[in-house]
Each structure stands twice: as C-alpha cells, then as structure tokens.
Amino acid sequence: MLKVENVVKVFNKGSVNEKTALDHISFFQKKGEFVTIIGSNGAGKSTFLNAIAGNFPCDSGSISIGSRNVTKLPQYTRAEYISRVFQDPMSGTAASMTIEENLIMAFRRGEKRRLRLAIKDKDRDFFCQELSKLGLGLENRLTTKVSLLSGGQRQALTLLMATFKEPELLLLDEHTAALDPKTAEKVLQLTCEVTKGRTLTTLMITHNLDHALNIGDRTIMMHEGRIVLDIEGEERKNVTIANLLEMFERASGAQLHTDRVLFS
Amino acid sequence: MSSLVVLGTMEQGLMYAIMVLGVYLTFRILDYADLSVDGSFTLGAATAASLITAGYNPWFATLAAFVVGSLAGVFTGILHTKFKITPLLSGILTMTALYSINLRVMGKANISLLRTRTIFSDFTSIPLFEKYGVLILSLITVAIIGILTYIFLETEFGLALRATGDNELMIRSLGVNTDIMKITGLALSNGLVAFSGSYVAQNQLFADISMGIGMIIIGLASVIIGEVLIGTTSIGRTVFAVLCGGVIYRYIIAFVLQLGLVATDLKLVTALIVIFALVSPGIKKKIALPGKNE
Numbered sequence A: 001m002l003k004v005e006n007v008v009k010v011f012n013k014g015s016v017n018e019k020t021a022l023d024h025i026s027f028f029q030k031k032g033e034f035v036t037i038i039g040s041n042g043a044g045k046s047t048f049l050n051a052i053a054g055n056f057p058c059d060s061g062s063i064s065i066g067s068r069n070v071t072k073l074p075q076y077t078r079a080e081y082i083s084r085v086f087q088d089p090m091s092g093t094a095a096s097m098t099i100e101e102n103l104i105m106a107f108r109r110g111e112k113r114r115l116r117l118a119i120k121d122k123d124r125d126f127f128c129q130e131l132s133k134l135g136l137g138l139e140n141r142l143t144t145k146v147s148l149l150s151g152g153q154r155q156a157l158t159l160l161m162a163t164f165k166e167p168e169l170l171l172l173d174e175h176t177a178a179l180d181p182k183t184a185e186k187v188l189q190l191t192c193e194v195t196k197g198r199t200l201t202t203l204m205i206t207h208n209l210d211h212a213l214n215i216g217d218r219t220i221m222m223h224e225g226r227i228v229l230d231i232e233g234e235e236r237k238n239v240t241i242a243n244l245l246e247m248f249e250r251a252s253g254a255q256l257h258t259d260r261v262l263f264s
Numbered sequence B: 001m002s003s004l005v006v007l008g009t010m011e012q013g014l015m016y017a018i019m020v021l022g023v024y025l026t027f028r029i030l031d032y033a034d035l036s037v038d039g040s041f042t043l044g045a046a047t048a049a050s051l052i053t054a055g056y057n058p059w060f061a062t063l064a065a066f067v068v069g070s071l072a073g074v075f076t077g078i079l080h081t082k083f084k085i086t087p088l089l090s091g092i093l094t095m096t097a098l099y100s101i102n103l104r105v106m107g108k109a110n111i112s113l114l115r116t117r118t119i120f121s122d123f124t125s126i127p128l129f130e131k132y133g134v135l136i137l138s139l140i141t142v143a144i145i146g147i148l149t150y151i152f153l154e155t156e157f158g159l160a161l162r163a164t165g166d167n168e169l170m171i172r173s174l175g176v177n178t179d180i181m182k183i184t185g186l187a188l189s190n191g192l193v194a195f196s197g198s199y200v201a202q203n204q205l206f207a208d209i210s211m212g213i214g215m216i217i218i219g220l221a222s223v224i225i226g227e228v229l230i231g232t233t234s235i236g237r238t239v240f241a242v243l244c245g246g247v248i249y250r251y252i253i254a255f256v257l258q259l260g261l262v263a264t265d266l267k268l269v270t271a272l273i274v275i276f277a278l279v280s281p282g283i284k285k286k287i288a289l290p291g292k293n294e
C-alpha cells in the first residue's frame, strides 16, 4: 500500500546548517496496517510524514501510495489519498470559520472546489450525526466559529475531519501531545474507534511508549533519519517498555531522548 | 450639512464602498496586505475614461475597467506565488509599474469627461431619475456586488479562498492549490477596485493620474470602521459592514471638511483614523488587524 524507497531529505544543503533529516529511508506498509513511530526529538519522524504528504520534494528516492507513484506530485494533489492530524490543535482547522464550514471543506478533500453553495441541508444532517459520535455536544453548534472551541474539541474535530471521508492513508503526528492527559486519552480513544473496523492505513507518531506498543499492529523506531527498529506480531506483544529502551540503545548506540513523559 | 452634500456624499460613499469590498477581500479574507490597490484604482478610472473619450460605450468601458484591474491583481499574485516575492513588495512593484501604464493608457495626466456620455448620464436621462439617478445606480450596483460577493464566499470555492487566508497549511493538505486561490482573490479584489475607480471617474467627470494615491489606507480605514460599528459575527454581516464602512468613511470626511479642514488634510485624517484603530486596545480586541496579531 505505502512504499517508501531510499528516500533522502537534506535541509539547508551546502550551508553550515546542513542536516540530513532522512537518510536513505525505506519502508513498506500493508493496506489497513496501523504503524506507530517512536524516536528521539529530531530523529526525523515529522520529516518522514511530511515527505509522504509531499510538503517538499525529496532529494532522491521514491514514494508510492497504492499503485501510484506520488514522488513528484505536489502536496495538494496527494491530498486525495492522505489525511493528516498535527500536534498543534490550531493547525488542523480554520479558526475564523464555523464548524460546519470546516467539516464541508474536509468532506471535499481532494475534490475540485466549485462555484456552488458549499453546504446543503442534507450535509448538516450528516454532520450532526457524525459530530454526535464525538460525544462533545458539538452537534448543536454547527455554526459556531472554531476559534471558540477548546484545544481538545478542535483536535477531536480535526480527527473527524481527517477520517469521515475515508483516506487511503492517515498520518498522525503526535496529535495528542498538546492536550491535557484526560483529553489526550479521549482523543486517542477516538483514534482507535475511527480506525478500527475500517481498512485505514495509519501512521502515528507518539512520544508515549506505552501507546506505541499497545495501539496498532507494528512499531518502528527512528534515529538520525533512519529506521533502527521495526517490530510486529508476537515479538511486539512480548516487548516491554524497558526492553524497548534497551533495543533502542543497542540499535542506535545512543540513549532515547524525548523531553516529554515516557511512561504515562 | 446641506441636503446636497448629504446626497453627494452618499453617492460617492457607495462608489468607494466597492473599492472597500476589494480591499476587504485581500486584507481580511486572504490576510494579504496588497498595495496594488493605489495603482489599480487609477487604472480603472484611466481605462474607462480613455475608452469613453475614444467613443466606446460607457457600460463596456466600465466592464473593461474591471477586467484590466483583475489582470493587475493576477500580476501581483504571480509575483508573489510563482516568484516568491513578499506580498508587500509584490504590491508595491505592481503599483509602481501601474503608474507608468496608467499614463500610457491616458496619454496625459488627466482626462476630462465633461459633456461625454457616461453610465450616469445614461441613467439620469431616464424620466424621473434626474435627481436621484446617480444614487439609484450606485445603490443597485453596490447591492448586486455585495450579494454576489456574499454568495461567492459561501460557495465551495469561496470557502477554500477564506481558508487560504486563515490556515493555508490546512487547506492545502485538504487538496486546494493555494497559489490559485491567492491569484484569484487578488484578481477579484483589484477588479473591484478598478471598477470602483471607473465609477468615481464617471461621477466626477474626470480621471487623474494621482486619484488612487492613499486609496489602500482609505480602504483599510473603511473596513475597520465598518467592522467596529456593525460587527463581524458572520460573513454576510461582515460584507454588509465593510460596505457601510465605505459610506460612513465618506461622511466622516465630509464632516471634517465642514469643520474647516481643507481637502489636502484628508490623507492625514485618514492615517490618524487607522493609527487610532491600531493602537486602541478595545478596537484591537474587537477586530483582528492585518499582520496576524491576534
């Protein structure tokens, strides 16, 4: 389903700040597979997702989604297949626009935007139904501006926007990291609900090793632009967090650094 | 104020309100500080006046003003999106280039439209419309343009345009080519500004090379006045607000003139209005001023 082959990305090439963020990375993901990604700060996790989404052209290598080679496609054309949720709750929604306007824009992801009235009554019924699944009471606030919502509400809304028109690939970049623990748990639970029972192929970056091991089917660990560990199935089931840290040190020759909570 | 001044100010206010709506589309909807406006306002006036004196139908000339104004906006948009020039500089470049182009279009620094046929002379020659013809035509135009703009901003395309100004990263990840959105927004904005210029020229019966100077600040002042006085709770209300802002601004200016200030002081007054809005905390909270200082 997702095939990343030998992708290299160097930032600020030729300057003193040159940084190889992705170092000949190769990765294959089956359809419907849920992969969690861990690694120190600066390991290249976000850059990896950005490369897949097409935020920038890669220096070399190729990326395909399904049978399509998307390496040269700009970000806005890849949007037909890819949905994203970012860490910052502000980044996934348009604050000055209403909940229903945000929803309809997401519902038209990857489609041509026409000169026809954006929202019809039957869309509103559908939105109410979908919003009520979040259990946040947003179904009664369709015409509320998103700027009036809390971070957790915005992130839940973003998650709904990312999934209710099913993408082929869902990219989550520490999407619960900026939320308070209770809200984070709720949004994570929603993540499991929306991805379960569907054939959503998902990549989720997390700094929480417990989540990394217990959510999804497979875990990869990144370090200095490479994938240094890739575990799934029985092996993954039997791994504890202590094992994982040990494996990381062996694979990378460094200590796993994240300046946030590892165990929670 | 005499009733004649009240009427004249209303007529002018409505014509300038079209320009204000254009400024709103860039400054607010796209969050793009576009300074092309000074040039495209004159461009509209110059184009219409030249075509009319060359014998073309004034309605055609007015439409042509909109089209060339849009092209100026496209030019600014391409400078910014394709060549990565900052919004401010792109606008200044277009404005500067337009100064020469406007002189070429007119062939001289000003063109008189005295005793020529204009859209207004067409309208005031309708029986019973002698006195209020200018007002009625301006009102109809503003109403149509305001409603069309409102509907446009509620379409799928309009939503994408608004999101481009609000959260470009997000709308691009939803599959919208934001470069196209910016170019389209700038084209519409400058088209409206030039259209407004052609109305003003036909009303005052001349086009002048310097008539667009300071237009961007007038537009901004009007947008702020409208937003503060009428509010921005919904998109329809905001469109209405900025149109009213354009009219109210003209009344403020007319009032200031009555107080004894001369016309050459007006740019100072306008700048002071904008500065006041920018530094006054109460107003600042109520409206999001350009430059993302929310």
Ligand SMILES: Nc1ncnc2c1ncn2[C@@H]1O[C@H](COP(=O)(O)OP(=O)(O)O)[C@@H](O)[C@H]1O
Pocket (backbone or CB within 6 Å): A011, A012, A019, A020, A021, A039, A040, A041, A042, A043, A044, A045, A046, A047, A048
């Ligand atoms: N747009 C950019 N320009 C320059 N350097 C970047 C850019 N994006 C990321 N980097 C660098 O690439 C490295 C990997 O960053 P990132 O992928 O964000 O790491 P993380 O694993 O924490 O998500 C970091 O050293 C970062 O500074």
Ligand SMILES: [Mg+2]
Pocket (backbone or CB within 6 Å): A045, A046, A047
């Ligand atoms: Mg990151």
